[in-house]
Amino acid sequence: MTSSSTGTGPGLGPDLSDETTANGSTPLLGESAGGRVPPLSPARRELIERVHNLYSAAIGACLSRRESSPDLLERAASLLAEEARLPFLTTEELARAAAELPDLIAALRAEPVRAPAGATPADLRRALSEDDLDTLFGVALRDRLTGIPREHPRLLLFGGQPGSGKSTLQRSILPALPEGTVSYDGDDLLRLSPDYEWAMSADDRTASTSVSHQVGALHGRAMEHVRTGRFDVVCSHPLGRADWASAWVSGFKEAGYRVEVAFVATHASNSRFAILDRHARATRDQGFGRWLPELHHDRFYLGVPNTIEFLETHHLVDSLHVLSREGDALYSNHREDGAWRTEPFGRIALEAERGRRELWRSEDTP
Numbered sequence: 001m002t003s004s005s006t007g008t009g010p011g012l013g014p015d016l017s018d019e020t021t022a023n024g025s026t027p028l029l030g031e032s033a034g035g036r037v038p039p040l041s042p043a044r045r046e047l048i049e050r051v052h053n054l055y056s057a058a059i060g061a062c063l064s065r066r067e068s069s070p071d072l073l074e075r076a077a078s079l080l081a082e083e084a085r086l087p088f089l090t091t092e093e094l095a096r097a098a099a100e101l102p103d104l105i106a107a108l109r110a111e112p113v114r115a116p117a118g119a120t121p122a123d124l125r126r127a128l129s130e131d132d133l134d135t136l137f138g139v140a141l142r143d144r145l146t147g148i149p150r151e152h153p154r155l156l157l158f159g160g161q162p163g164s165g166k167s168t169l170q171r172s173i174l175p176a177l178p179e180g181t182v183s184y185d186g187d188d189l190l191r192l193s194p195d196y197e198w199a200m201s202a203d204d205r206t207a208s209t210s211v212s213h214q215v216g217a218l219h220g221r222a223m224e225h226v227r228t229g230r231f232d233v234v235c236s237h238p239l240g241r242a243d244w245a246s247a248w249v250s251g252f253k254e255a256g257y258r259v260e261v262a263f264v265a266t267h268a269s270n271s272r273f274a275i276l277d278r279h280a281r282a283t284r285d286q287g288f289g290r291w292l293p294e295l296h297h298d299r300f301y302l303g304v305p306n307t308i309e310f311l312e313t314h315h316l317v318d319s320l321h322v323l324s325r326e327g328d329a330l331y332s333n334h335r336e337d338g339a340w341r342t343e344p345f346g347r348i349a350l351e352a353e354r355g356r357r358e359l360w361r362s363e364d365t366p
Contacts, residue, residue, distance in 0.1 A: 037327025147231035148180025159239035160264035163271030240300030260319035
């Protein structure tokens with residue numbers, strides 16, 4: 001099959017499944033049937049999100065109490081291992097987890113967790129030591145980020161403003177990728193903080209920032225582990241600034257990776273609503289939710305087109321895709337012998353899809 005470089009709407013974009021690169025490897029997105037992210041029904045998507053929220057609450061409850069109950073560290077490790085399999089679970093398994101986890105969370109939270117003396121959601125009054133970070137990495141990240149080493153490792157990085165649907169697409173595509181591919185989402189680091197539960201319960205809008213900063217050093221450990229191991233990996237990041245995107249891709253390129261970036265294109269009205277909806281669902285499931293101020297959303301929204309143009313103009317990635325919120329490939333371009341296969345206009349493709357201004361369909365919002 002000969003792939004086109006552009007598409008005009010969902011289902012009309014390029015088919016990446018037959019694409020190969022100079023070293024004979026297939027773009028990671030092309031490993032999925034039709035070169036798109038497998039679709040999820042609204043019901044399954046909501047169920048996966050609910051179970052993810054419940055696991056995060058249970059993991060956070062364990063790690064918030066591990067100083068007084070050291071055995072909870074092992075329990076957290078077990079829950080993290082279960083949660084890592086979330087994209088592969090059947091609907092029946094997901095439903096069973098959704099039914100069982102609330103009782104576990106209630107039992108864990110029966111013992112109150114207290115803030116350190118003088119701490120507030122804005123000032124946690126606690127920095128994680130190197131030993132703390134090593135322990136958390138060993139419990140939460142090492143195993144889930146250890147895959148099968150590759151001679152030619154590949155990175156698939158989802159980009160797009162907060163609320164665009166990156167995490168959903170990241171979870172959806174994982175079962176379609178080769179065995180041994182690992183998945184990393186930096187948003188999941190928050191639940192590893194010893195202050196996660198009390199701070200987020202007190203003021204999740206403030207604590208979303210302070211807790212993120214507290215556990216931020218785990219990101220570098222995660223990247224180093226994956227790159228050193230040469231595992232195929234799927235990640236996500238807003239990529240709302242060109243310098244952030246450059247840092248992401250250059251680190252993997254220097255480690256010998258084939259790098260492809262897939263930007264999710266959707267109008268700001270969709271992603272703003274998604275942030276509110278995500279917070280409401282998480283509050284229902286956990287009692288609090290991760291928050292991002294609208295100002296930050298808008299800055300990233302405006303910055304993403306510039307990032308796409310920067311990556312293509314400076315030839316920083318091996319493949320660049322623009323996807324719809326549903327996972328259809330609307331645009332794909334690949335570098336061959338250092339040059340783009342076709343004239344690059346990823347920015348135009350993204351802005352065209354954003355211009356559709358399609359709000360979520362009614363069946364997408366239970």
